[in-house]
Each structure stands twice: as structure tokens, then as C-alpha cells.
Amino acid sequence: MKNNIRVERAIKKITQQDLAGLCGVSRQTINAIETERFVPSTVLALKISRVFGKNVNDMFLLEEE
Amino acid sequence: MKRKKILLPHKFQIIGWSMFSAAVVLLLFIIFRYEWSASHENTFLPIVDQYSRYFTFLILVLAYGSAFFVAFSEEKQEDELVREIRFSSVTLVAAILFAMLVLWSILAALSHVFRLDFLTNRSYIIMYWVSNILFAFFLYVIVFRVRLFILKRRSKNEE
Numbered sequence: 765m766k767n768n769i770r771v772e773r774a775i776k777k778i779t780q781q782d783l784a785g786l787c788g789v790s791r792q793t794i795n796a797i798e799t800e801r802f803v804p805s806t807v808l809a810l811k812i813s814r815v816f817g818k819n820v821n822d823m824f825l826l827e828e829e
Numbered sequence: 830m831k832r833k834k835i836l837l838p839h840k841f842q843i844i845g846w847s848m849f850s851a852a853v854v855l856l857l858f859i860i861f862r863y864e865w866s867a868s869h870e871n872t873f874l875p876i877v878d879q880y881s882r883y884f885t886f887l888i889l890v891l892a893y894g895s896a897f898f899v900a901f902s903e904e905k906q907e908d909e910l911v912r913e914i915r916f917s918s919v920t921l922v923a924a925i926l927f928a929m930l931v932l933w934s935i936l937a938a939l940s941h942v943f944r945l946d947f948l949t950n951r952s953y954i955i956m957y958w959v960s961n962i963l964f965a966f967f968l969y970v971i972v973f974r975v976r977l978f979i980l981k982r983r984s985k986n987e988e
Contacts, residue, residue, distance in 0.1 A: 790906040795984035805909050 766825040769798050772816045787811045837902040845898025852891035859884050900970045904977070914980070918973040922965060929959045 773783060780798070784791045787808060796802035797812075804812065813820045904911050937952035939945075958964050 789908040790904075790910070792980055792984045793908050793910040796910055796980065802910055802913070808909060 765803050766800065766827055767797065767823055768825075769794070769812060769823065772818070772823065776816060783812070783815060786815050836907070837898065839903045839905055839907075841898045841902035842904070845895045845902060847895075848891045848898065849895035852888050852895060855884055855888050855891065859888070896967060896970050900966070900973065910980075911977070914976050915973060918969060918976060922969045922972055925968070926959055926965055930956060933959065 769783070773780070778786075780791045780794045784794045787794070788811070789808065793802065793804075793808075797804050797808075809820050809824055813823045816823065933952050933956045937949055937956065940948035940952060
């Protein structure tokens with residue numbers, strides 16, 4: 765599953781730590797999601813999308829197999 | 830959705846690491862203070878006299894206690910990634926132990942058939958350790974802590 769958190773972060777000018785604080789997770793978790801080493805739960809995906817004011821489908825993209 | 834908490838609060842991890850440090854210091858003390866006795870091969874730690882017997886007991890209590898607190902207390906930020914690492918570490922340890930048990934059982938059987946006594950005895954000792962619940966517990970603690978360390982180290986400079 766791809767995501768564009770890094771891009772959205774750059775647009776909004778917030779750090780991984782800021783985003784982690786807003787979502788209630790650690791910076792390592794945000795980093796692991798950005799680098800596609802970890803797929804977040806639905807709840808966390810919704811929280812991240814809410815921070816950027818976007819739809820989940822705009823933030824996370826399901827890859828074709 | 831509220832999650833049922835089964836782990837100890839984070840402060841127990843600090844207690845656990847303190848106990849671990851104390852165990853290491855005591856172990857170093859006992860190594861330098863007393864001669865390592867070759868005649869006590871079956872003991873987990875060298876037992877030379879009455880004092881070192883107490884120290885040995887204390888080290889074991891500290892080691893088991895620290896491992897328990899470190900393994901079963903929450904991280905500073907116990908989120909879903911840490912939970913995922915916890916679960917997958919249990920799975921990984923189970924897989925490692927099962928694979929080792931199967932492998933050494935085959936080796937023990939083969940060495941028994943071909944009368945390779947030295948290998949049979951060693952295989953049984955390894956099988957004893959692999960099927961020991963304490964060994965599994967310590968292996969879980971090590972696997973979990975190492976994976977967590979790698980994760981933190983990897984993401985340190987990836988801002």
C-alpha cells in the first residue's frame with residue numbers, strides 16, 4: 765500500500781514528530797508508514813487523513829497486484 | 830474502542846533496566862572477586878563459597894525480574910507498531926524454536942542410528958534447552974528488544 769504522507773507533510777510543513785503527536789503515535793511509527801514498512805490500522809489511517817483534511821483514499825493508495 | 834491493558838506501566842521498564850544493570854555489576858564483581866571454578870560445570874554461575882552462593886541467587890533473581898519487567902511493561906509510546914512487533918516476535922520465536930526442535934530431533938535420531946554418541950548427547954542437551962519455557966521467554970525478550978532497537982535506529986536519521 766502506497767501513501768503520500770511525506771508529500772502532504774511537506775505541503776503542510778510539519779515534521780514526523782508533529783504528525784506523530786497529532787495522531788498519538790511515536791515518530792518511528794510515522795516513519796515506518798512513510799517508508800512503507802508498516803501498514804497502519806484503519807483508525808490510524810483515518811487519523812492521519814483527518815490531520816491533512818483529506819479523504820483516506822487520497823492519502824493511501826492500494827497497489828495493483 | 831478501548832483496549833484492555835495487560836501490560837505493566839512504563840515505569841516498570843525503568844525498574845527492569847535498573848535491575849538488569851545491578852545484575853551485570855554483580856556478575857562482573859563475582860567474576861573478578863572469585864575465581865571461576867571449573868569444578869562446578871553444572872551450575873549456571875560459579876559457586877565458590879557461601880557469599881558467592883548468595884550473589885549467584887541474587888543475580889538470578891535480578892536477571893529473571895529484569896527480563897520480566899522489560900518484556901511485559903509498556904514502551905514510552907505503546908502504539909500499534911510496537912504491538913505488531915510484540916506479536917510478530919512471539920510468532921518468530923515459536924517458529925525458531927519449533928524449527929530447532931525438529932532439526933535437532935532429526936539429528937539426534939540420525940546420530941543414534943549411526944552410533945555417533947557425542948552428537949546424540951549434544952542433541953539431547955540442545956533439545957532440552959529448546960523445549961525449556963524459560964529459554965523461550967528469554968529468546969522472546971531478546972528478539973523483541975533487538976527488533977525495537979533496529980526500528981529506532983533505522984528511523985533515527987530518516988526524518
